[in-house]
Amino acid sequence: MYQYNQVDQQIVHERVEQFRDQTRRYLAGELSADEFLALRLMNGLYIQRQAPMLRVAIPYGLMSAEQMRMLAHIARKYDKGYGHFTTRTNIQFNWPKLEEVPDILAELATVQMHAIQTSGNCIRNTTTDHFAGVAENELEDPRPWCEIIRQWSTLHPEFAYLPRKFKIAVTGSKEDRAASQVHDIGLHLVQNAEGEVGFEVLVGGGLGRTPVIGKVIREFLPKEDLLSYLDAILRVYNLKGRRDNKYKARIKILVEALGIDTFRDLVEAEWQYTRDTELKLTAEEIARVKGFFTPHAYEPSAKDDVSLDQQLEADADFRVWFERNTRAHKVAGYRCVVVSLKPLLGPPGDITDLQMDVVADLADRYSFSEIRSTHDQNLVLAEVRQADLYAVWKVLSEHNLARANINTLTDMIVCPGFDFCSLANAKTLNISDAINAEFENLDYLYDLGDIQLNMSGCINACGHHHVGHIGILGVDKKGEDWYQITLGGSGREDASLGKVLGKSVAADEVPSVLRKILETYIEQRTEEERFLDTVRRVGLTPFKEKVYAADH
Ligand code: HEM
Ligand code: SF4
Known part of the structure; x- marks a missing residue:
């Protein structure tokens, strides 16, 4: 993974000291709340309902065991x-x-972490596939490109105050x-007719x-032009965005207002000024960054292991976890392990300090000291020898990190x-608990197959409720919590926005409404048909009829 050089380290340390002084001045009454607001947002600090909330950047979801231990310590x-x-x-x-946030940031800086650009109107953390570099069918590892974007966009003076x-x-x-189609910019590595990758x-x-699905502005961009083209898009947006x-x-509003063709013309015109400048990436620069993401020293003998088959045969719980929570790795003899942060009860995505330490230890021992965080709020140990899976599963199970529910209904965002x-x-958290309690039976969830349920507490x-196969949106009706349900969304390669099922339902009705939706799916599905495909094929009517039957 990428390692800071002296300049990176200096920038981060200086930023901590700046923020320490800003916090001191605010607490001493020398800065108003408004003046401090812009400064704290640049450092990932929100003031929320209960307390301040600090968002720490994990560039493209990749962290070392040492960094995870620091997060546990914080x-x-x-x-x-x-x-x-x-x-x-x-x-x-x-x-x-x-008053302790500057100390937190100082501790984070010692392990090459920070909270810069995790809030505010700037370019945020660039995200990617959590199986980047290890997925079987990958065209190219996207992480060096994320790192190139990170270096270009961090503290970029022109793009510090975007609309x-x-x-x-x-x-x-x-x-x-990575839900790339619902990002301001989505970049897909592709091959053109000449076989070049761009x-x-x-x-x-x-x-x-x-909610809007992104539009193709360029079908093929040569790699060396990545930054100049991004720069051109950002310049047009910076100038014309409202x-x-x-x-x-x-x-998205600007692109919709102008139309993609006009927007593209503006970007192309701007690009002529940036294309042949120092923004053009040289082969040396690309190679330098790629050098931080070379493959690990895999053991060729890992594939000769015979213990896995025996363990799968002997232990049904392990087998279920293996099938649901691990994925193929491009190197034979290795697997990717998804660490479930979706326990039976408890907020999805939450992790305790002890669990963080446990995951860090597992990474050190079994997965080249690296951990990834995923778009759907889980963690990944991406490179575990198959012979070690049983030991990893045992430890994860002891610490409530092995619920075999990945990609099922209770693997909610x-x-x-x-x-x-x-x-x-x-x-939202009471609703996710209620859903977990209602759908506790894992065999039932496996029968339902892959379902993505996403829930937001406001618009x-x-x-990501719009792109859940099932989306739940919290709405306030005269001081009470109600929930609007959407069906048929997807944030994947077949991205689509969910459609509203009907009038919203009360909090205590959500689990039973979900039950009716799932029963309708079971009635309607053809063999092996995924929930999303059934919704797309039959439309909303059968689901509406079942859910709102009593109203007719
Ligand atoms: C608790 C403090 C949070 C606040 C005040 C907050 C605020 C916001 C606001 C105002 C937007 C809408 C921006 C727009 O449409 O222009 C937004 C979008 C978003 N937030 Fe948050 N958020 C918070 C927590 C979170 C959390 C916990 C997550 C992840 C689970 C998250 C991830 C996102 C994402 C992915 C969007 C997507 C929409 C988009 O950018 O198109 N935020 N947030
Ligand atoms: S969706 Fe609304 S309730 Fe949920 S975190 Fe974002 S701003 Fe808060």
Whole structure:
């Protein structure tokens, strides 16, 4: 993985000291709350319902065991002993004390971590596939490109005050595990007719109150032009994006207003100024960054292992976990392990300090000391020898990290909702607990197959409800929590926005409504048909009839 050089390290240390002084001046009354707001947002610090909330960057979801141990230490020393992984593969701490945040940032800096550009109207953490570099059918590892974007966009003076926040995702596989089509820019590594690898570029995707699927602005961008082309898009957006209304300020609104063809023309015109400048990536620079992502020293003998088959045969629980929570690795004899942060009860994406230490130890011992965080709020140990899987599973099980529910209904994406977020309309965590209690039986979940349930506590859509196969959106009706259900969304390569099922339902009805939706699916599905495909084939009517039957 990438290692800071002296300049990176110096920037991060200087930023900590700047923020220490800003915090001191605010606490001494020398800076107003408004003046401090812009400064703290540049350092990932929100003031929320209960306390400040600190969002720490995990560049493209990749961290070392040492960094994970530091996150555990922060959770223990400065917070209430846990953290929350987000859909953009960062981690949030919900209970830091404002006066201690500079100390937290100073400790993070010692392991090459920071909170810069995790909030505010700037280019945020670039995200990617959590199986990057190890997926079987990958065209090319997207992480060096994420790192190149990270270096270009970090503290970029021209893009520090964009009209609104800006999110980029990069993928290298046909399977899109990074929700790239609902990002401001989605980059897909593709091959052209000549066999060269470059990028398909999408622009103007996003969720929030105006959900939009990104549009193709360029079918093939040569690799060396990546930064100059991104720069051109950002310049057009910076100049023409709306600043008068924050609800209309995202690039998706500009692209919709101008039309993709006009927007493309503007970008192409701008690109002529940037294309042949120092932004053109040289072969040496690309090779330098790729040098940080070379394959690990895999053991050729790993594939000769015979113990796995015996263990799968002997232990049914292990077999179920293996089937649900591990994935093929491109090297024979290795597997990718998904660490479930979706226990039976408890907020999806939450992890305790002890669990963080356990995952760090497992990474050191079994997975080249690296850990990834995923878009759907789990963790991945990406490179485990198959002979070690049983030992890894045992340890994960002991620490409630091995619930065999990956890609099932209870592997939900859920935002913190009213319990923590001051923008929320409704609670979410009580609903995810209720869903877990109702659908506790894993055999039933396996029969349902792959289902993505996403839930947000308000229209800002941090929980990606629009692109859940089942989406749940919290709404406030005269001071009470109600929930609007959507069906048929997807954030994957077949991206689509869910359609509203009907009128919203009360909090205590959500589990039974879900039960009816799933019963309808079971009645309607053809053999082996996924939930999403059934919804797409039969439409919403049978689901509506079942859910709202009593109303007729
Ligand atoms: C608790 C503090 C949080 C606040 C105040 C907050 C605020 C917001 C706001 C205002 C938006 C809408 C932006 C727009 O449409 O222009 C948004 C979108 C988003 N947030 Fe959050 N959020 C919070 C927590 C989270 C968490 C916990 C996650 C991940 C689980 C998250 C991930 C996202 C994502 C992925 C979007 C997607 C929509 C998009 O950018 O198109 N946020 N957030
Ligand atoms: S979706 Fe709404 S309630 Fe949930 S975290 Fe985002 S802003 Fe808060």
